[in-house]
Amino acid sequence: MKGRSETPKNWPSSVTYITKCVYSKKISPETLAQLTAGNLPQNPQQQQHTPGGISKLVRIKLITDKGHPACGQYGLFSACKISAKTHILDYMGYVHPDFESDPTSDYDISLDSRLGVAIDAQRIGNEGRMVNDYRGIGDRPNVMFDDHMVNGERRMGIYAMAKDIAKGEELLVSYGKGFWKARIN
Numbered sequence: 467m468k469g470r471s472e473t474p475k476n477w478p479s480s481v482t483y484i485t486k487c488v489y490s491k492k493i494s495p496e497t498l499a500q501l502t503a504g505n506l507p508q509n510p511q512q513q514q515h516t517p518g519g520i521s522k523l524v525r526i527k528l529i530t531d532k533g534h535p536a537c538g539q540y541g542l543f544s545a546c547k548i549s550a551k552t553h554i555l556d557y558m559g560y561v562h563p564d565f566e567s568d569p570t571s572d573y574d575i576s577l578d579s580r581l582g583v584a585i586d587a588q589r590i591g592n593e594g595r596m597v598n599d600y601r602g603i604g605d606r607p608n609v610m611f612d613d614h615m616v617n618g619e620r621r622m623g624i625y626a627m628a629k630d631i632a633k634g635e636e637l638l639v640s641y642g643k644g645f646w647k648a649r650i651n
């Protein structure tokens with residue numbers, strides 16, 4: 467049965483699964499208008515892939531391979547062949563001004579540096595929060611973040627890069643060197 471409590475397989479019970487971003491009350495009305503204004507038509511590809519929120523293109527898996535640097539954690543894997551440049555899903559979470567960032571979160575990504583707004587999926591999020599960094603796992607990333615508009619709402623999409631992704635491959639992005647530098651020591 468489809469309902470509000472439906473979550474993807476292997477979703478951690480400590481995290482609230484959401485299918486829409488939640489906006490901080492600390493975002494100014496002007497900034498909020500820039501993030502949510504407009505009335506663009508729905509992109510049919512996104513409609514098709516996220517009808518009830520849970521993506522058919524990906525699977526969350528617990529990593530049990532001891533040689534994997536995130537062994538014991540989750541990763542996101544393709545559930546089918548994904549063609550190059552496909553929009554796979556959007557990164558959902560708590561959209562907040564930079565001054566409200568939690569420095570301990572490993573799930574906070576910038577949505578718009580000019581507006582000073584980021585998305586934190588530490589406590590609330592969707593499958594996007596499970597994408598690991600490629601370092602120590604693959605030769606290079608096979609997916610990338612890129613912002614786009616959906617019905618006038620600014621979102622952070624996760625897209626396949628220039629090559630097709632085979633069924634069962636782990637989706638790997640580059641968090642950027644800054645992510646890891648900030649975690650040394």
Ligand SMILES: C[S@@+](CC[C@H](N)C(=O)[O-])C[C@H]1O[C@@H](n2cnc3c(N)ncnc32)[C@H](O)[C@@H]1O
Nearest residue numbers: 535536539540572573595596597598599600601
């Ligand atoms: C956004 S989360 C990714 C999902 C996470 N694996 C989970 O189970 O929730 C980022 C965290 O995943 C782990 N991680 C991601 N990529 C990694 C990598 N290449 N090597 C080691 N740990 C990684 C680190 O603990 C990092 O702080």
